[in-house]
Ligand SMILES: O=C(O)CCC(=O)C(=O)O
C-alpha cells in the first residue's frame with residue numbers, strides 16, 4: 001500500500017454512519033510501571049491489536065499539571081484573532097496557529113476549530129510571549145511530560161515487536177533538531193443558536209493520525225470523539241468515547257502501523273458536532289503526537305511498505321490537509 005492509498009481510504013469516510021456501543025475501549029493501569037512492565041505490555045498490545053484505541057490511568061501526570069495546561073490553552077484561544085494571527089501555522093514545520101483551515105480528505109469541509117501546534121525546534125516567532133507570559137514554559141513542560149508517557153507506551157510496543165526497548169525513544173529524541181513530535185492545542189467553537197441544525201459540518205472530520213502514537217487529553221462533559229477501527233470501516237458504525245479528566249485516550253497512528261507491518265492498526269476517529277440536545281459550548285482538547293524524527297527511516301520489517309523518512313511521510317500527509325497555509 002502506498003501513501004495515496006492511505007489518503008484514498010480516508011476520503012471514503014465522510015458519511016455520518018451510525019453509533020455502536022459494542023466495542024470495548026480498555027482502560028490500562030500504568031501504576032507501578034517498572035514492576036508491572038511485562039503485564040502492562042501484554043495489556044497494551046491486546047488493546048491495540050483489538051480496537052486500536054485505549055485509555056491510560058495512573059499515567060503519572062499530576063491532575064494539576066493537566067488542569068493548568070487546559071487553563072493556559074483557554075487563555076491562548078481567548079486572545080484576539082489578530083494577535084493569534086501573528087503566530088500563523090508554518091505548514092512545513094507543523095508549528096503555529098490556524099483557524100478553520102484544516103480540510104480533511106474525508107469531508108472536504110473545514111474542521112470547525114482552531115488549533116495551535118508546538119513542535120519544539122521550530123517555535124521561533126510563534127510564542128505569544130508578550131501577550132501571555134508563562135505560556136511557553138507551561139506548555140513545554142506539559143509537552144515533555146506527555147512525551148515521557150508516550151515513550152513508556154511505545155517502549156512496550158517495541159518489546160512486543162522485537163525491537164530494543166529504547167527504539168522509539170531514540171526515534172523521537174527531543175534533543176535533536178530533527179525532532180518533529182507535536183503538541184496540539186485544540187479549540188472547537190461553541191455552536192451559535194442559528195447553527196444548531198447545520199448538518200454536514202464536523203468539529204474534526206474522520207481521519208487516521210499520521211504519527212506513531214497519539215495521547216489525547218480531554219475534559220469531562222466535552223464529548224464528541226468517536227472511533228471506528230479500520231478493519232470495521234465498511235460498517236460505518238462509530239463508537240463514542242466518554243471523556244474523563246483523569247484518563248489519557250490513546251490511538252495508534254499510521255507511522256506505527258507501517259512499522260509494525262499492520263499488526264498495530266491505526267484507527268479512524270472524528271469529533272462530531274453536538275446534537276440538538278447536547279452541550280453546545282466550546283470544547284478544548286490537547287493532543288500529543290509522537291512523530292518519529294525527520295531523519296528516521298520508517299521501515300516495515302517484511303518490506304510490505306517501501307521505506308520512507310518520517311519527514312517525507314509527515315509532509316505528504318500535512319500537505320493533503322492544509323491548502324491555506
Ligand atoms: O480533539 C479530539 O478529541 C481529537 C483531535 C484529533 O483527532 C486530532 O487532532 O487528530
Ligand SMILES: [Fe+2]
Pocket residue numbers: 207208209214269
Ligand atoms: Fe486525530
